[in-house]
Amino acid sequence: MISLEAIKERLEGQFGSRLLDRADFRDEVTYAVAPGDWMEVLSFCRDDPQMAFDQLDCLVGDHLPERAAAPFQVVAHLVSHTHGQRLRIKTALAEDPTLPTVTNLWPSAGFDEREAWEMLGIAFEGHPDLRRLLTTEDFEGYPLRKDFPLRGTIGGRIRTELKGKI
Amino acid sequence: MSEPATSGPATSGYISSTGEPEPHGYSVEVPPLEHRPTLDELKERKARTRQNVETTGEILTVSMGPQHPSTHGVYRAVLDLDGEVVVDIRPEIGNLHRGVEKLSEERTYHQIIPITDRLDYLSSFAMNHGYCEAVEKLMGVEVPARARYIRTITSELCRLSNHIMWLGVHIMDLGTQTFFCICFRDREYILDLLEMLTGARLTHSFCRIGGVAKDLPDGFAHKCRKVVEFLPKRVAEYERIVKQNRIYYRRAKNVGIFTSEDCFAWRVTGPPLRAAGVVRDLRKDEPYAAYDEVNFDVAVEYNADVYDRFLVRMKEIRESCKIIEQCLDNLPDGPFLAKDSVHTMQLKKNVMRDAGAMIHDFYQVFHGPDAPKGEVYRATEVPKGEFGVYIRSDGGTKPARIHFTTPSFYHGQVLPAMARGEMLADVVAIFASIDVVLGDCDR
Amino acid sequence: MGITGSALVNPFDRGIQATGEDSLGGPVRLPGGFAMPVQIERILGFGRSFSFWPLLFGLACCAIEMMALGGSRFDMSRFGMEAMRASPRQADGMIVAGWCSTKMAPRVVRLYEQIPDPKWVLAMGSCAISGNIWDTYGVVQGVDSLIPVDVYVPGCPPRPEALWQGLEMIRDRIKQSRHAYDGLRRIPARDALTGGTGEA
Numbered sequence: 001m002i003s004l005e006a007i008k009e010r011l012e013g014q015f016g017s018r019l020l021d022r023a024d025f026r027d028e029v030t031y032a033v034a035p036g037d038w039m040e041v042l043s044f045c046r047d048d049p050q051m052a053f054d055q056l057d058c059l060v061g062d063h064l065p066e067r068a069a070a071p072f073q074v075v076a077h078l079v080s081h082t083h084g085q086r087l088r089i090k091t092a093l094a095e096d097p098t099l100p101t102v103t104n105l106w107p108s109a110g111f112d113e114r115e116a117w118e119m120l121g122i123a124f125e126g127h128p129d130l131r132r133l134l135t136t137e138d139f140e141g142y143p144l145r146k147d148f149p150l151r152g153t154i155g156g157r158i159r160t161e162l163k164g165k166i
Numbered sequence: 167m168s169e170p171a172t173s174g175p176a177t178s179g180y181i182s183s184t185g186e187p188e189p190h191g192y193s194v195e196v197p198p199l200e201h202r203p204t205l206d207e208l209k210e211r212k213a214r215t216r217q218n219v220e221t222t223g224e225i226l227t228v229s230m231g232p233q234h235p236s237t238h239g240v241y242r243a244v245l246d247l248d249g250e251v252v253v254d255i256r257p258e259i260g261n262l263h264r265g266v267e268k269l270s271e272e273r274t275y276h277q278i279i280p281i282t283d284r285l286d287y288l289s290s291f292a293m294n295h296g297y298c299e300a301v302e303k304l305m306g307v308e309v310p311a312r313a314r315y316i317r318t319i320t321s322e323l324c325r326l327s328n329h330i331m332w333l334g335v336h337i338m339d340l341g342t343q344t345f346f347c348i349c350f351r352d353r354e355y356i357l358d359l360l361e362m363l364t365g366a367r368l369t370h371s372f373c374r375i376g377g378v379a380k381d382l383p384d385g386f387a388h389k390c391r392k393v394v395e396f397l398p399k400r401v402a403e404y405e406r407i408v409k410q411n412r413i414y415y416r417r418a419k420n421v422g423i424f425t426s427e428d429c430f431a432w433r434v435t436g437p438p439l440r441a442a443g444v445v446r447d448l449r450k451d452e453p454y455a456a457y458d459e460v461n462f463d464v465a466v467e468y469n470a471d472v473y474d475r476f477l478v479r480m481k482e483i484r485e486s487c488k489i490i491e492q493c494l495d496n497l498p499d500g501p502f503l504a505k506d507s508v509h510t511m512q513l514k515k516n517v518m519r520d521a522g523a524m525i526h527d528f529y530q531v532f533h534g535p536d537a538p539k540g541e542v543y544r545a546t547e548v549p550k551g552e553f554g555v556y557i558r559s560d561g562g563t564k565p566a567r568i569h570f571t572t573p574s575f576y577h578g579q580v581l582p583a584m585a586r587g588e589m590l591a592d593v594v595a596i597f598a599s600i601d602v603v604l605g606d607c608d609r
Numbered sequence: 610m611g612i613t614g615s616a617l618v619n620p621f622d623r624g625i626q627a628t629g630e631d632s633l634g635g636p637v638r639l640p641g642g643f644a645m646p647v648q649i650e651r652i653l654g655f656g657r658s659f660s661f662w663p664l665l666f667g668l669a670c671c672a673i674e675m676m677a678l679g680g681s682r683f684d685m686s687r688f689g690m691e692a693m694r695a696s697p698r699q700a701d702g703m704i705v706a707g708w709c710s711t712k713m714a715p716r717v718v719r720l721y722e723q724i725p726d727p728k729w730v731l732a733m734g735s736c737a738i739s740g741n742i743w744d745t746y747g748v749v750q751g752v753d754s755l756i757p758v759d760v761y762v763p764g765c766p767p768r769p770e771a772l773w774q775g776l777e778m779i780r781d782r783i784k785q786s787r788h789a790y791d792g793l794r795r796i797p798a799r800d801a802l803t804g805g806t807g808e809a
Contacts (some may be wrong), residue, residue, distance in 0.1 A: 025540040026303050054430040057545065058571040060556055077556065077571075081430060081444070084451060088543065108433035111259075111579045119267075121237055134260035134608060135747065136712050143268050143569075143746055150265070150272055152746030157754040159746060160711035162798055166718045232713065233720060235665055235695040239672070240713060261713045262669055265745035281742065287670035287766075331673075350680025357677075367677075368670055368766055605669050608710075 002050060002083045004029060010050050011087075015041060030088040038074075038091050039100045045078055045087065046105050053078035053087060056106035061116030063145045072097040072122055085133065101127040119144035136160055193321060202443065202468040205425055206396045208318050212423040212470075217251040228590075232261045236339040236594045243581060243593070250590050255582040259575075262608040267568055274534030275301050276511065277376060283369040285572055286606035288331055289324035291364070292548040294373035297570075299454050300544035300555035301375050304538050305509045311456075311498040313377035318456040319390070319493045320363060320372060322486040326397065326602075327356040328549035329479045329486075336476070336598040337408060340417055345407065352400050355393050362386055374511055375496035375535060376504030387494050394487040401483050408476065418473035422596035424464030425470055432583055433576040436551030437478045438600050442470035448547035460492040472599040509535040534563025550574055550601050574606035650786055657701070658783040661729075661776070664700035665693035666720060669707025671734040671766040678769040690776060697721075702729035702779065704772070705758075708736030709749045718798045721756040727788055729779050732758045733772055735765045755798040757789035 008029060018041075021032035027144060033041050044130040057077040065071050070092035078087045079150040093099065102109045113124040114133040121142045124130060132139060140159060141148050152159050191262035203211065226247045232240035246254040266285065270278045282297040283290040295317055302309060309317075334349025357367045362383055364372040372379050392393050408414050424434065426442040439446055447464040449457040465481030467474035507526040516523040537559040545554035551573025558567040577600040586598045664778050667675060667680050678685045685691045694700040709717055721730065732752050735741035740750035749755060759782055762775035782788070 014368050023540075026306075026542050028542060030541065055433055057433065057543075057552070057554055058556065059568065060559065060567070060569040062567045064566075075541075075556070077554070081446060086543070089542075106433070107583070108576055108579065109708075111575060132260075134263040134712075143265060148268075148746075150268055150745055154746075157750040158711070158714060158798070158801060159749060160714055162715060162718075162802055165715035166722075166798055166802075232716060233666060233697075235696070238669060239669070241714040261710060261716075262708070263710050263712060264708055264743040269743070269745050284670060287673060347681045350677060351682065354677070354680070354682045367768065368673060 001106055002085070004085050007051060007083070007085055007087065010048070011045070013042075014044060023080075027084065028088060030090060033089060033091050035091050035099055036091055038071075041089060042076060042102055042105060045089070051080065051087075052082040053080045053085075055079040055087070056102065056109055056112075059102070059109050059112035059116065061120040061122050061144070065146050067092070070094050072120060074099055074116065074122060076102070097122045098125055099123070100125050102128060114136060120140070121145070127139075151159070178473055192524070203546045205427065207426045208423060208442075208470055211420065212394070212425060215420050217589075219248070219251065219253045219587050223248045230593070231258075236598065238335065238598070238602055241578060241597075241602060241604055241607070243597075245590070245593065247590060252585050252590060252593060253589065255585060255593070257578055257581055259578050259604070260608050262558060262604045264609075266570065266609045270568045271565060275537065275565070276534060278565075278568070279375075280369070280371045281375060282570070283371050284605055285570060286548060286550060286553075286574065286603050287368055287608065288603055289328040289549045290368060291320045291324045291360070291370045292328075292546070293553065294371060295321050295455070296544070296546035296548060296553045297555050298373045298375055299546055300542060300557055301535075301537075303544050304542045304557050304559060305375070305535065307376045307504055307506055307509050309377055309455075310501045310504055312381075312500045313504070314377050314501045315493045315497050316382060316502060317373065318460070318491050320360070320370070320453065321377075322490050322493075323356055323360055323363075323390075323548045324488045325544060326483055327353050329483050330356070332479065332549075332598075332601050333404060333408075333476070336595075337414070339594050339598045340414060348404075348407075352397070358424050359386070359390055359393060362389065374503060376506055376510035377502050381502050382497075387497070390490060391494060394490045398484050401480050405480060409480075415473065417595055418476065418590070418599075420469070420472060421472045421592045422588060422599060423445055423469075423471050424580075424584050430581065432580045434551070434580055434600070435573055435576075436547070436549070436601075437465075437475050437482065438577070439551070440465055441467045441474040441478045443468040448545055448552055452545065453543075454546055456493060457489075459496070460489050462492075463490050472595050475599045536563060537561065537565075545571070548573065550603065550606065551577065570609060572606045572609065574602045574604070577602045578604075578607045615799055616663075651784070654784045654786045657727075658780045659689045660692075661690050661780060661783060662692045662694050662699065663731075663776075664697055664703045664720065664724065665688065665695045666703055667706050668709065668713070669734075669736065671706035673768045674706055674769050675733065675772060678772050683769040683773065685773070685776075688776070688780075690759055697723035698725065700724050701727075701759075702731065702759075703736040704733050705752045705756075706733040706766075708741065708743055709752045709755070710747050711749060712747075714735045714749050714755055714798070717752065718755050718796065722796070724730050727758045727786070729781075729782060730789060731760045731762060731772075731775050733762045733775065734767055735763060738763060741765060753797065754801070756796055759789040766773045776782070 008141045015165040018037050019031050023030040035118050044139060045051045059078045060075045062073045073090050075090040101113055117130055118120045119142060141153055172546040210271055228245045228247055230245055231237040232241035242258040244256040245252055266281055279294055282293045285293045330349050330353045334346040338346040361367050363386060364370040426444045429439045429442050438533045445464050445466055450464055462485045465478045465485055511530050512523040512527040518528045539559055539561045541558040543554055543556045545552045553573060554571035556569040557565045581597055585593045650724060679691055732738050737752045740748050759774045760778045762771050764771050
């Protein structure tokens, strides 16, 4: 068992200034990394025996329109069963966001990345099967972006196009 | 297996009184019951029980669902079959998608509670509870002791109801209608308790930020005690019917083996993870509510197959009964809702009598609770696995982004990895054993 | 599919508006101009009402209460309704139990159309009736915008007793041989496609 402090030290010792930001809030630690370092940091977190984050709890896409330079972000929540710790790593993305996939590290990211892609338009390079997951095939727009209307773009009571489906 | 299966009548079951399994017609030798397989043994057994899927035969594609009785709702699995062997599965979810996260971003923190009800509608309170724990962590609200105990009791009642319902449906999928009726008979007693407490059978919306909506009603403790006293006897009855049933044993034993490594990689949590020998229970590991003040054991089994997932759930029912009894014994006095006028609702009985309470109530209803800026993630152990809530707050009364990490979402994804190489008939058993609820899955 | 086309007249699709007769009386027209007496149809309806087999079609929370109605305490089999058919071809009607998402909408219409006539539909729960709290991009705001609904059972979810009452109301309609498409004779989802002409 390794404490969260030791994990912080280990990660900061390894990456140093490449960790752009650290936030401690309610006993949780969040690191921000550049999109280019995304893969490397996450691989290190999984493979290093002192980190051993063997489970990706979730991978969440997010939209922050008030942050004009980088309006998107992807947040990964990691769990280490060996050490019983949690870690959050996030990266900020510009318009037309792309990020390398982490399905080769944790297969469970498959659905997460598909969801982030269809809900926010964040493309994951190298994802084996990047299709729409929750919405219909002909759905237009990215529902979780803040400018998308809650009631959808089609309106009416049916809220989907039935032509060609029934 | 920690408990020898010799408790039932010696002549009726598949396992004889000596504990030796019946040898005929079963190609995989079953290890002695007390043996705990190591990870390597499990991997080897997994490789042995799965068929080779690298075949050149003709592939038949079958669409199972969304209108299919054993997909537990509207899950759709497109199966590629080579003869009777499953070569590949392509899951399709989203048939119950309704945009929970988008909707939650337009609601205040109080108004999200009823939405979380309808994520996993078989254990609504556990979902309420998980969400409220996350919001309390964000806002720094201290929950009074009595509320923590009431939450524990209600969460465990939900676990009981969920597991009993799961058992009935699981066995029905494997071909027995009668057992479904037995389970629903017992589930109704638990629903009666929940209805007495919360006023609803399924969608409770009973948790509040900083406590619960109501105190325990008169006579609840007495009724609840009676139910948790007879439920372990019922579990013994279930085990007598199911555990030693030769059909169930053959359809469940060594089917869908999924080792602890696989579980971590695919984020399989809850009973399937514990059936793989991992002592992982957030009630112990990251305690919340009153779980660190009661004694209970984490239910663990070691063979990582459908059969052991059943055993884990049966153990969990017994442990839940123990937890509820202890909570009823040690139930502290005091308020059941935090006195925190910035973040919690006021007691309704005060609202009409006290001007201050009325002002605060008005503020909470029309404005909402003010949250600090920051992001939190809180995971709780719901009956199906680990339910995490990620909230990013920009301040204000609504979350800027809220994400529900629901167990069924990942369990719906894992079916291909779990069932590839198994027989077609086993897909139903495997899918039932990981306990997917589509409302939870599709969000 | 289903109820359009004039050459094959469904004996139970009586065409109230066309003949101008009230919904309880009037002969049933069989192919060849033969008219079935009302009394015989009443007898058929009486018999049919005691063996209403709903489609085993659960969407969301309400489906759990539907299962509870089939379970031990409420015991739907007392009324000859326990035989829930998983195939629409064998069912007499449909209980839409839960919210109907946009992804599910074409499938609901297809399932409805695959049920042989005469058929009855019960919309169970607020989500199926009006969309409930899910006023979002992903949910059809009331399943009656897709298929004709006979009986609405409100609640979130309705108790099994409420569903039971709804099924009793369906039974009354069966006895009278009344369907939601009496007088309407069209499927709203197809109307939405064709702009209300009924020719789909």
